[in-house]
Amino acid sequence: MAGALLAPLPSAAAPEAFLRPSATTPALYSFSSSSFRFARSRSPFLGLRLSYPTNHWILRSAGRGLRIEAAARPTVLVAEKLGEAGLALLRKFANVDCSYNLSLEELCAKISLCDALIVRSGTKVTPEVFEASKGRLKVVGRAGVGIDNVDLQAATESGCLVVNAPAANTVAAAEHGIALLVALARNVAQADASMKAGKWQRNKYVGVSLVGKTLAVMGFGKVGSEVARRAKGLGMNVIAHDPYAPADRARAIGVELVSFDEAISTADFISLHMPLTPTTAKLFNDETFAKVKKGVRIINVARGGVIDEDALVRALDNGTVAQAALDVFTVEPPPKDSKLVMHENVTVTPHLGASTVEAQEGVAVEIAEAVIGALKGELAATAVNAPMVPAEVLSELAPCVILAEKLGRLAVQLVAGGSGIKGVKVVYTSARDPDDLDTRILRAMITKGIIEPISSVFINIVNADYTAKQRGLRISEERIYRDSSLEAPLDSIQIHLTNVESKFASALSDSGDIVVEGRVKDGIPRLTLVGSFSVDVSLEGNAILCRNVDQPGNIGRVGKILGEQNVNISFMSVGRTAPRKQAIMAIGVDEEPDKETLKKIGEIPAIKEFVFLKL
Ligand SMILES: NC(=O)C1=CN([C@@H]2O[C@H](COP(=O)(O)OP(=O)(O)OC[C@H]3O[C@@H](n4cnc5c(N)ncnc54)[C@H](O)[C@@H]3O)[C@@H](O)[C@H]2O)C=CC1
C-alpha cells in the first residue's frame, strides 16, 4: 500500500460496473483509475490527484466513510492471445486487461490507462497509440520476434521501452518453414483439398524430391540457421545469404555464405528468414525474379513485405517461380480475393510460424518477464530501442547514475540568460579501462538532469539521446585515466556547459564554461567542485551557494537569517581559493526559503553573489 486516506461515501452509489466487490473480502471494493475518474466526477472525490505509478485504488468501507488506499499495481493491456503461463506471471504483479481484436480507436481509448501493452504480430502500435497514452505507457512487449508492427521511432520519442521475445519461437518458425518446404514439394495441401472434393488425382500431384537439391536460406539468423540445420538432415545442399552473419557460424553447420545473386541464381528452393526493414522491403521483385533459376520454389515464413506480391503473381503465372509456400503477407489477413492466395501453385497458412503450444507458452513467459522487469525499472535484456546494460553493470553504476542526474540538474540551474545550452562536455575520471566502463546510462541521466527542469519532456534511457539531438544539445564525453582503486567504476564526473552565461559567475571556468563536478563517497553522491572552487556537499534536498569574502562571521549571519525563518540547515561546506580571499559557501537546507529570506542573504555585505538550487 502506497498510502491511505479517508473520504466520505459518494452520495450516489457508483455503478456496479465501476465498483466491484472483491471475491475474497466482502468489505473490499476495487476499481481502476478509469472508473475512479468517472466516480470522481459525481462524488466528493474531486480534488484528489492520482500520481503515477499509483493507478490502482482499493476502497474499504469504514463506517460512513470509505477508506481509499492506493496500491502501486500497474495495468497491463494484453491485446492478443497470450499463453496462460505468461498471463499468470503478469497477474501476480499487475492488473491484466485481456482485450483482443481492438480497433485502433479502441486501443487508443484504453491506452492512457495502461502502463504496458503486450501484442503479437496482429496489432499495429502506431504513433497515434503512443500519443494517446499521454506518456503513461512505459513498455510495449512484443510476444515474438518481428517488431515491424511497432513504430519504434514513436516509441523512442515518447520514452517508451519496446521489448520482444526473440528466442522462444525460433524452433517453431523453423519447423513451420520445413513443414511448408516439404508440403510444397509434395503438393500436400493441394492433394488434400482435391481428395476432400471427392477426387483421386495421383498423376496431377507428382512432386519433386528434396535430396540433393540446393536450398538458399536468405537471412542466417536464429530461424534461418535452424532451417539450414534441418534441411541438411533432409539431404539438401544448403547455401545462405546474410550480409551480417559470421561466416564461421555458417561453416560450423556446413553452410556456405554466398552473395545475394549467387544464392538466388543457383537455388532450387529459396527460404526467406530476414526481418522486414527498409532495406529488405520488396527485396523480391520483378528484377530479382528475373535472376532466379527457372522453376524455383519459394518459402516465406519471415514477413510478407519482403516480397513484392504482384511481382510474385507474375513470376508464378509465367513459370519463373514454380511454386510458393507463404505463411506471411504484406497485409494480414490478405484480401479475400488475393490472386496470390488463390493461386493454384501457392500453399498458404495464416501466419502460423510461431503457433505451437510450446512456443506460445515460451514467448508468453519470456515477454511477461521482460515486461515485469521493465515496469520495475530494470533494464531489459531484450530491449529493442534502448541500450542493453547488463544487470551487474547497472547495479555497480547505480550510485553514479544518481550522481549523473543530480549534476546535470544542478548545472542547468546555474545557467542564466536566453542563450541556451548548446554543448555539454562530460569528463569521467576512472582507473578503469575505457572498454570496462559503459557510460551510456550515465550520459542518458545527465541529459535527463539537464533537460527535464527546463522542459515538459519526460526523459529516460530510451529517449535521452534522441531528445538531446532534437533539442540541438551536443554531448561529448571524455575519459581521464586516474591511478586509483579499480573497485569503483568512477572517480568523478565533471560536467561542462560550454559557452553559457551563469547566474552564479563563480561557477564559470576560465574558459567560460559552467563546471560542476561530483563524486560518490560511501555510496552517497556529493558535489565536489563548482567552477574552480572545491566544495564537499551531499547532493540532497536544496542548497544555497554563496560566494563571499572569506572573513569571520559570514556563516553565522546566514545561519541566523535562515533560523529566523525556521529553515533548517542540513549541511554546510566552505571552499576557498586562499585564506581571507574568495570563498564559496554551500549551505544545505531542508525547506525552500522564501524570496524575502533569500534577499536578506544577498544583502549581507560580504556576500558577492548567491544562488538557490534544488538538488
Ligand atoms: N512466421 C512466423 O510466425 C515467424 C516469423 N518470424 C520472422 O522470421 C524472421 C527471422 O527471425 P529470427 O531468425 O528470429 O531473426 P534474427 O534477427 O535472428 O535473424 C534475422 C537475420 O536476417 C539477417 N538479415 C538482415 N538483413 C538482411 C538482408 N538484407 N539479407 C539477408 N539477411 C539479412 C540478419 O543479419 C539476421 O542474421 C523475422 O522476420 C521474424 O519476424 C519469426 C518467428 C515466427
Ligand SMILES: O=C(O)C(=O)COP(=O)(O)O
Ligand atoms: O515472432 C514473430 O516474428 C512472428 O511473426 C510470430 O507472430 P505471432 O506472434 O504469431 O503473431
